[in-house]
Amino acid sequence: MAAMKSKSPTQVPGARYHLPGLFEFYELYKVFLPLWRNHRDWFYEWCDIASIYGAPMDCLWGGGRAGFGEADAKNVLSLMNEYGISARLTFSNSLLQEEHLADKKCNELCRLFSGAKEKSGVILHSDLLLTYLKAKFPEFYLVSSTTKVLTNFDDFERELNRPEFEYVVPDFRLNxxxxxxxxxxxxQKDKVEFLCNECCNFGCKERKACYENVSRKNLGQDVADHKCASADAAGGYRFSLAMKNPGxxxxxDIQKTYLPMGFSNxxxxGRGLGSAxxxxxxxxxxxxxDHQLEVREAIYLDSMLDLF
Known part of the structure; x- marks a missing residue:
């Protein structure tokens, strides 16, 4: 079957979703995307998949959850090409130095994904990496990472005005x-990409330190896990709690507030969570x-499945 025709941002009506787990949830998307294409009536007409983001495990430039992402890069790219979806490499390490730019694995990933049928992007934090990518891999579009923790709106607006970025992900507390x-x-609105389902405590003051801890791990530094002091941190991610988050x-909200205001991204x-x-x-x-059970059945429901 032919791949879905890709659409430019101005052609896509409604919400454009940027989904987690390019490498981390390859097996899930390998099953989900055929459902998305072949049963489009099961899904909301007002949304589309704009990109899927992630990075392979043990990726030096990575700034997301270290240790996740086992899928083969060529298989991942093939899947994105088949469905006309933009792949985004999450290279948001905030602590990169000049010597890290020569990393063979990351450069090979860039060479591979720079040839994608649908233009690929890179999510980044480091201006050092930004300068390197613009010179060496100009085919990519660039996304300013939420790991910058821009909680001041003036700072966020200055980031929006930077011509290097096609999208900017604000801290969820600006939502x-x-x-x-x-x-x-x-x-400016076209560049805003809201982080929807953050579970982190709204008043957390350790978010930047948490991201830097992950950056150190991806650089191979032997550091202990960051221990968040928030009262609800011990329970881990809960979607039910995220829904109660002020952000x-x-x-x-998307249909009645953000889309009418002119926002679409x-x-x-969820890269560090489970596929379920x-x-x-x-x-x-x-x-x-009315179709959620059908999607569940198609993906993992087994009539003989025992959860415990």
Missing amino acids: KSFERLSALNQS FIGIQ FKIE IVLEFLLYYMTKP
Whole structure:
């Protein structure tokens, strides 16, 4: 079957989702994407898949969850090419130095994905890496990472005005800054990519330290895991808790608030979670309620399955 025809941002109506787990959940997307294409009536008409992001495990330039992402890069690219979806490499390590730019694995990934049928992107934090990529791999579009923790709206707006970035992911605590968000011009709004389902405590002051800890791990430094002091951190990620977060963006928010305001890009987090919870995100954000069971059945439901 022929690949879906790719669409430019101006052609895609409604919400454009940026989904987690390019390498981490390859097996899930290998089953989900045929459902998305062949049963489009099961899914909301007002949304589309704009990109899938991630990085292979033990990726030096990586800034996301270390140790996840086992899928073969060529298989991943083939899947994205088949469905006309943009692949995004999560290279958001904030602690890169000049000597790290020569990393063979990361450069080979860039060479591979720079030849994708649908233009690939790179999510990054480091201006050093930004300069390197623009010179060496100009085929990529660039995304400013939420790991910069831009909680001040003026800082965020300055980031939006940087011509190097096609998208900017603000800290989730700016998600409901509606007075300032509504005042942005349309070219700025087109660059905003909201992080929808963050579970981190809204008042957390350790977010930057947590990201830097992950960056150190990806650089191969022998450091202990960051221990978050937030009262609810011990329970790990819970979608039910994320929904109660003041920064949470649900489907009603997208349809009734953000789309009418002129925003269209929405990022779903979850690279460091299990595929079962990521499936729940795909069901909640993209699947009509009457067809959610059919999607579950097609992906993993077995009539003889015992959960315990």
